[in-house]
Amino acid sequence: xxxxxxxxxxxxxxxxxxxxxxxxxxxxxxxxxKKIILYLLSMVPIMILxxxxxLFNILTICITYFIFKRYKFDFFVLSSILxxxxxxxxxxxxxxxxxxxxEKVFSSEITSFYPISFWSNVFLLVIVIFLxxxxxxxxxxxxxxxxxxxxxxxxxxxxRLTIFISNFFDILDTSIMVINFLLIxxxxxxxxxxxxxSYNRRKKYNFQLLKKQLDVLKEYTKELEYDEQVNAKFKHxxxxxxxxxxxxxxxxxxxxxxxxxxxxEQYSDNxxxxxxxxxxxxxxxxxxxxxxxxxxxxxxxxxxxxxxHFECEMVVDKMPIxxxxxxxMFGIVLDNAIEAAVETAHPRIDIMLYQDDxxxxxxxxxxxxxxxxxxxxxxxxxxxxxxGHSGLGLVNIEEISQKHPNILKTFSKKxxxxxxxxxxxxx
Amino acid sequence: MSxxxxxxxxxxxxxxxxxxxxxxxxxxxEGNFEIKLATQSPDDVMxxxxxNEVSNGIxxxxxxxxxxxxxxxxxxxxxxxxxxxxxxxxTTHDELMPLTLQRKVEPLGFIAKDQxxxxxxxxxxxxxxxxxxxxxxxxxxxxxxxxxSISNQTFSINKDEILSIETSTIPHKIVLYTIDEQHxxxxxxxxxxAKHPELFKISRSCLINLDNIxxxxxxxxxxxxxxxxxxxxxxxxxxxxKNAMKR
Numbered sequence: 058x059x060x061x062x063x064x065x066x067x068x069x070x071x072x073x074x075x076x077x078x079x080x081x082x083x084x085x086x087x088x089x090x091k092k093i094i095l096y097l098l099s100m101v102p103i104m105i106l107x108x109x110x111x112l113f114n115i116l117t118i119c120i121t122y123f124i125f126k127r128y129k130f131d132f133f134v135l136s137s138i139l140x141x142x143x144x145x146x147x148x149x150x151x152x153x154x155x156x157x158x159x160e161k162v163f164s165s166e167i168t169s170f171y172p173i174s175f176w177s178n179v180f181l182l183v184i185v186i187f188l189x190x191x192x193x194x195x196x197x198x199x200x201x202x203x204x205x206x207x208x209x210x211x212x213x214x215x216x217r218l219t220i221f222i223s224n225f226f227d228i229l230d231t232s233i234m235v236i237n238f239l240l241i242x243x244x245x246x247x248x249x250x251x252x253x254x255s256y257n258r259r260k261k262y263n264f265q266l267l268k269k270q271l272d273v274l275k276e277y278t279k280e281l282e283y284d285e286q287v288n289a290k291f292k293h294x295x296x297x298x299x300x301x302x303x304x305x306x307x308x309x310x311x312x313x314x315x316x317x318x319x320x321x322e323q324y325s326d327n328x329x330x331x332x333x334x335x336x337x338x339x340x341x342x343x344x345x346x347x348x349x350x351x352x353x354x355x356x357x358x359x360x361x362x363x364x365x366h367f368e369c370e371m372v373v374d375k376m377p378i379x380x381x382x383x384x385x386m387f388g389i390v391l392d393n394a395i396e397a398a399v400e401t402a403h404p405r406i407d408i409m410l411y412q413d414d415x416x417x418x419x420x421x422x423x424x425x426x427x428x429x430x431x432x433x434x435x436x437x438x439x440x441x442x443x444x445g446h447s448g449l450g451l452v453n454i455e456e457i458s459q460k461h462p463n464i465l466k467t468f469s470k471k472x473x474x475x476x477x478x479x480x481x482x483x484x
Numbered sequence: 485m486s487x488x489x490x491x492x493x494x495x496x497x498x499x500x501x502x503x504x505x506x507x508x509x510x511x512x513x514e515g516n517f518e519i520k521l522a523t524q525s526p527d528d529v530m531x532x533x534x535x536n537e538v539s540n541g542i543x544x545x546x547x548x549x550x551x552x553x554x555x556x557x558x559x560x561x562x563x564x565x566x567x568x569x570x571x572x573x574x575t576t577h578d579e580l581m582p583l584t585l586q587r588k589v590e591p592l593g594f595i596a597k598d599q600x601x602x603x604x605x606x607x608x609x610x611x612x613x614x615x616x617x618x619x620x621x622x623x624x625x626x627x628x629x630x631x632x633s634i635s636n637q638t639f640s641i642n643k644d645e646i647l648s649i650e651t652s653t654i655p656h657k658i659v660l661y662t663i664d665e666q667h668x669x670x671x672x673x674x675x676x677x678a679k680h681p682e683l684f685k686i687s688r689s690c691l692i693n694l695d696n697i698x699x700x701x702x703x704x705x706x707x708x709x710x711x712x713x714x715x716x717x718x719x720x721x722x723x724x725x726k727n728a729m730k731r
Contacts, residue, residue: 366582368584370581370584407583408583409583411587415635416634418587420583420587465668465669466666467666467667467668468665468666469664469665470664470665480634480635482634482635
């Protein structure tokens with residue numbers, strides 16, 4: 058292949074300009090004219106250096122980064138630059154290898170090699186820009202963090218190194234397919250690594266979030282429990298005082314006083330009659346998270362004026378499964394019960410927590426308006442009973458119970474009573 | 485058939501009262517029940533049970549027995565030796581735990597002591613009649629129940645209500661669907677199938693009760709049950725299913 062230096066240079070400069078255009082397209086939102094001018098000016102000497110050696114690419118990246126970065130570690134700018142570099146390098150070598158391949162097959166030289174190569178590059182990059190827009194890649198790049206950026210950097214270095222080595226041993230033309238294959242393997246590896254890492258991070262983050270929420274809940278329920286105790290004590294004292302006052306009023310046989318006292322009694326009875334929730338058995342729950350959950354749901358039910366009965370006769374201290382999974386699952390069941398019961402005329406929920414050597418058992422029974430709960434749709438995980446429902450959450454219960462084979466569930470609906478029983482067996 | 489009644493109440497006056505209520509009723513309904521034992525001590529009850537075989541027994545127990553063993557513990561022991569016992573609690577307890585009790589001894593009902601005598605009497609009789617009805621039904625339907633157990637508890641499901649029994653994604657875990665319930669327990673589908681040959685196998689993972697089928701769409705191989713639940717049968721089962729449904 059005869060290489061005309063002038064054509065080669067023209068081709069090269071045009072490709073670099075293309076690359077700059079793609080970069081501007083991505084960085085468009087975080088840049089200004091001053092930076093662009095500075096950047097374009099700095100590109101002139103760099104292009105000359107690039108002709109000398111590909112290795113100056115690293116320099117390009119550094120300079121571009123320092124021009125465009127907005128703060129000390131701007132992952133978005135860095136990963137965008139790397140992204141553009143990777144894409145342009147890949148498209149360039151892709152076109153090159155295809156044309157080389159065509160030449161080999163027809164064993165004749167393509168006369169207008171560079172123009173074809175250039176236009177196919179343009180074509181590919183237009184597709185890339187389209188894809189970037191279509192899949193909102195810019196938004197994704199904006200979320201880059203240390204991990205995704207280092208993976209970009211890793212992949213970029215692998216590509217560059219491969220090309221450098223193959224240039225060095227002058228095997229780029231002969232074994233282009235092997236190199237392409239290696240690059241594809243690397244690309245798959247990078248994407249997989251990224252997915253695994255980000256999945257783990259999200260899991261960890263969710264776990265921490267849940268723990269934080271539960272800790273807040275714990276604090277809150279501590280206060281709630283204290284208030285409840287004070288309330289109960291107050292009520293007790295108050296009733297006793299009222300009783301003795303009534304007694305002495307009757308002794309004095311002062312009709313006015315008797316009337317006033319009985320008025321007061323009536324008034325306060327009305328107040329006390331408001332739904333009372335029994336928090337006593339909560340003392341038996343020795344796991345703080347579970348205890349907070351029960352107390353907070355009981356008080357939520359109380360706020361919604363649901364007659365709520367809670368029993369926990371045995372001390373509950375062991376959790377046969379991960380405590381957070383357990384608390385999450387019970388929370389979902391209670392939320393569902395509250396939501397279903399509140400729609401009835403006389404909402405009522407019975408809750409039981411039970412533990413023996415073999416199992417931890419959780420049983421919730423609530424009334425509901427007939428036809429709002431359909432066991433059939435409960436089975437088909439994703440369906441919730443009504444639109445705008447906060448999600449019946451049964452999907453989540455199913456998900457948790459998939460994780461732990463020692464969970465056994467029972468659902469039943471009879472007349473107007475819906476019941477969920479969850480047994481967690483000790484292995 | 486007369487069902488044995490056993491009463492345990494620590495207060496002698498109340499014990500007499502309960503006994504009298506029942507004997508008065510028996511004057512006109514002879515042969516339905518028979519008072520086998522009326523005692524103040526739970527030890528007597530356990531002793532009697534160890535000496536005699538009591539089937540379909542009806543137990544009226546006070547919860548607060550002023551004894552080392554309270555009525556609930558006694559009931560648990562009774563339940564262990566007589567699975568089919570009908571247990572009725574007589575109580576003044578305001579701190580009742582119906583769910584926990586239900587779980588532990590499955591009582592037939594509760595009667596509150598602190599109410600008018602005639603109401604008290606009526607409630608006793610009502611529960612006795614219910615106990616008789618349950619026992620009668622149980623005896624005629626004896627082989628109509630599907631039993632399974634989870635750790636130390638045994639559950640009994642009326643076979644008529646079963647729709648299907650299926651494997652789950654977790655090995656050895658089986659899901660049982662009835663018209664309005666869903667249960668999970670550990671077993672092997674092949675063993676369930678062997679034990680209950682009347683359940684029809686529509687696929688490798690699903691047994692169904694043919695009696696609760698509403699419609700079958702042979703084109704889509706879809707079976708719809710009386711409550712709207714649907715299942716699909718395997719290609720090879722088409723002919724067998726058609727034959728089985730004809731019967």
